[in-house]
Amino acid sequence: MIKVILHGCNGKMGKVLQNIIQEDNEMEVIAGFDQNKSNEPVDFKIYTSPNDCDLKSDVIIDFSHYTAIPSLLDYCVNTKTPVVVATTALGDDEKKLLLEAAKTIPVFNSFNMSLGINTISKMLQVAVPIFEENFNTEIIEKHHNKKVDSPSGTALLLADSINKACLVKKDYIFGRxxxxxxxxxxxxxxxxxxxxxxxxxxxxxxxxxxxxIEIKHTAYSKNIFAVGAVKAAKFLANQKPGLYSMEDLI
Incomplete structure (x- = not known):
């Protein structure tokens, strides 16, 4: 049984993860980290700070806020705990911390935990060399009015995948x-x-x-991201220190 701690357990994705893991006979949630309180009952203890936790897990799954990443990585390095970082909108500082932590522990990071999106990313590696010379390339992303970052991390993931396959690197044009x-x-x-x-x-x-030619992906629920994060956690639990992504999982 893989013991999991959820970082951001009281958030929307944290609650989705609780439901997904509850139905999984290979994993169990033993604790949660969250600075925000919730009135919903859970069958595990929630800590406001990782440093208050005295339980040892096999892996931590993070869906929180980029400002919480430094303290989480400190805890994971100190306790030698693998971590799946699924929080979006990470800046250069947080990315540097991921690379530094990966020297000591297994770290999994992706802009998007959807298996579908990451499969499309691999499909683009085949399509781009065929279309690059004569086809204009554009990405359109749509989200609800509560999403605060733009463009989405997923749009940037797809853009980077396209650029990776280009002979002549493209210039990103944000809106026209x-x-x-x-x-x-x-x-x-x-x-x-x-x-x-x-x-x-x-x-x-x-x-x-x-x-x-249009390649389109629509996410109708948050379940797809939780399922991907669970698969990533199972993959990561037995890995050596290093930085891993959906490309390694797929």
Missing amino acids: HGKNDECKITDLGIHAIRGGSLPGEHTVIFAGPDEV
């Missing part, structure tokens, strides 16, 4: 405006739409002479 906005073949447009209760949707468009 102006009267002299030349659309170059080396541009990669990334556009964010926010409104209402839109589900998470990402579309990669290859627009060429007389034909258009």
